[in-house]
Amino acid sequence: MKEFVTEHQSPYLDLTTEVSDILYKGNSEYQDIIVAESREFGRMLVLDGVFQTSVKDEFIYHESIAHIPLFLHPSPKNVLIIGGGDGGAAREAVRHPEVEQVTMVDIDGKVIELSKRYFPSIAKAMLEGNPKLTVRVGDGIGFMKEAADFYDVIIVDCSDPVGPGEGLFTYDFYKSTYKALKKDGLFVQQTESPFMHQPLIQNIWASVSDIFPITRLYTSFIPLYPSGMHCFTMGSKQYDPLQWTPNRNRIFPTRYYNEGIQRSAFVLPNFVKDLLYGEKER
Amino acid sequence: MKEFVTEHQSPYLDLTTEVSDILYKGNSEYQDIIVAESREFGRMLVLDGVFQTSVKDEFIYHESIAHIPLFLHPSPKNVLIIGGGDGGAAREAVRHPEVEQVTMVDIDGKVIELSKRYFPSIAKAMLEGNPKLTVRVGDGIGFMKEAADFYDVIIVDCSDPVGPGEGLFTYDFYKSTYKALKKDGLFVQQTESPFMHQPLIQNIWASVSDIFPITRLYTSFIPLYPSGMHCFTMGSKQYDPLQWTPNRNRIFPTRYYNEGIQRSAFVLPNFVKDLLYGEKER
Incomplete structure (x- = not known):
């Protein structure tokens, strides 16, 4: 059967x-x-x-959520990952020589445990006990609230905004994110599909752009997720992805990411621009 | 129920x-x-x-298959659409003031008839009897074989390479396409998903690049299609999409296409480059 x-x-x-x-x-x-x-x-x-x-498509999501913010920042030393219990975002983050420490905080220790057991290729950095990586089981929101002016890059690798991920989509959460970042820090969050989850994306955009001077959205092809069109919202204090020029060499191979993608991911179809900026004559 | x-x-x-x-x-x-x-x-x-x-996502496919080749060509006067029985590609093509005539040849008259009846927004140009548009029911392969040095742009808006669309994915078909195009002509074909249909795409790429001096692939988010990641293969005699600069103003609004997309659609993730060019150290 x-x-x-x-x-x-x-x-x-x-x-x-x-x-x-x-x-x-x-x-x-x-x-x-x-x-x-x-x-x-x-x-x-x-x-x-x-x-x-x-296992087949995870490289797209993990490279997109990690390398795009990390290569935007010219010198990402301290990285925080909220969620990301499968270990994939951490695996990508530790590959950057500039990155000195990665703290990953996921609320569900069971997900971490099962990922180590069943997804060794994704959980690689956790399994190997990479010295840059600290894994904590706990409430990422509470953890982050204690930090101020500390992180260069924060990656919010959360599940959908129902269940345990719900608190990661609030105005207060973005305020705490802003406070936890250094004066040139930036954060990124997975924010579902611009084709299927438009009100959610508009709400996040309104909050983030109220708090951060630079707010951008980028897209990625993710076959496993609804519509295959996925987006990530970025709030940045100083670096603008639309002004990006290569600031260092990439010394590791990738399967999705490249320097062209770093730019083209931020090029949005008109219907997505409309979502964010309102409909105007184009 | x-x-x-x-x-x-x-x-x-x-x-x-x-x-x-x-x-x-x-x-x-x-x-x-x-x-x-x-x-x-x-x-x-x-x-x-x-x-x-x-009805919800057709704008993405039709704008992608029509506007990207049509804006690459600086002066597309004669356009041939093979397949495209729903009328969506024709609807987009006739919007270009430079386009003087669009011939659409679909083998299945029933699809044309049903599209006019049930999809008036897609079949718009057919329903209105747009003077630029000639609709023929017949074998596109045979029709095209009679043309030489005639079309500026050929759009192959076909179904999957099984059933009636099968002959549109052969070496001979691409030879006929080359012959039917003017000396600076170009063609584009929908060629499925780079995530799911890799051998097919490699076969098409091998044929087209054997015949055309410039062969390129571009992608588009199409929620209705497998994986949501769809691609189009382009063969061009003279104009290279990687060298594109705007050659005229776009005087009509679009919902997916814009001048950024004209460039970024050709920026390929590494796994897609590997498919086409072979795996190399990057």
């Missing part, structure tokens, strides 16, 4: 993949967790029914 | 949307046809079980 996992991408849209095996099915204090061996995407992590990451 | 339409995007992956109504279900000489009112994408055209177009 064939087995499947399905994400209800919206009340009216399902994405279903056949799986050869369910490796784990259980729950943590915070969420339902499935680890499945899918025939389309390879091994997948599913939280509360939402496809989080897959 | 709820009704759904499903596309088997691969043997292991299904995309399913709830529909409020099936407006047409039947078949032509060439394929099974469904017109459904979906709750996610609005009205949709489904051919042989494959989602072809939807």
Whole structure:
């Protein structure tokens, strides 16, 4: 008998993949967790029914959320990752020689544990005990509130704005982010699909642009996520991605990211510009 | 009882949307046809079980396949569209003042007829009897073989390379395309997903780059299609999209296309470059 996992991408849209095996099915204090061996995407992590990451396409998400902010900053020494329990964002961040320490704070220790067990290629930096990386289990919001003028780059690698990720999409959270960053710091957050989650993106944009002098949005192709069109919102105190020129060499290979993508990711289709800036005659 | 339409995007992956109504279900000489009112994408055209177009996201596909080649060419007067029976590519092409005549040849008259009936916003140019547009029902391959040194831009707006679209993905077809184009002509074809259809894309690339001096690939976000990451292959005799600078003003509004997209669509992630150029140390 064939087995499947399905994400209800919206009340009216399902994405279903056949799986050869369910490796784990259980729950943590915070969420339902499935680890499945899918025939389309390879091994997948599913939280509360939402496809989080897959071995086949995770490089796109993790390179997009890590390298775009890290290469925008000319000298990212202290990096904070909020969420990111699978370890993929941390794996990419520690590859930058300029990065001296990466602190990752995920609320769900079970996700960290299962990622180390079932996703060794993603959890690589955690498994190897990379000396730059400190992994904490706890509330990222509370943790960040104690920091001031400390981080160069903050990466908010959160799940959807329901369940444990909910508090990471509030005005207060962005205020704390601003305070925790150095005077030339910047942050980035995954902010769902510009095709499917427009009110959410507009709300985030309004908050971030009220607090940060520079607010930008960039996109990435993520086959596992609803519509395949995913976006990231960035708030920056000083560096503007639209003015980016290469500030150092990239000494490691990548599968998605390159210097062209660093620029083109910020080039937005008109309907996305309309979302952010309002509809004008173009 | 709820009704759904499903596309088997691969043997292991299904995309399913709830529909409020099936407006047409039947078949032509060439394929099974469904017109459904979906709750996610609005009205949709489904051919042989494959989602072809939807009212909600069609602007992305049609603007991508039409405006990128048409704005690359400094003076596109004669345009041929092979396939494109829904009329969307023709609707976009006739908006260019430089374009004097658009000939559209689709093999399936039933698709044209149903598009006019059920998709008036897409079939607009056909319905209005736009004087620039000639619609023919017939074999695009045979039609094109009779032309030599005639078209400025050829748009191959075909379905997947199975069924009636199969002959549009062959070496001979690209030879005929080359012959039918003027000495500075160019053509573009929809060529599926770089994430999901890699051998197909490599085959097309090998053929086109054997025939045309300039071969390029560009991408576009298309939520309705597998992975959401779609690509188009372009063969050009003279104009190189990587050297593009604006050659005229755009006098009509668009919802996806803009001058930034004209450039950024050709910026490829590393895994796509690897597909086309082979893996090298980057």
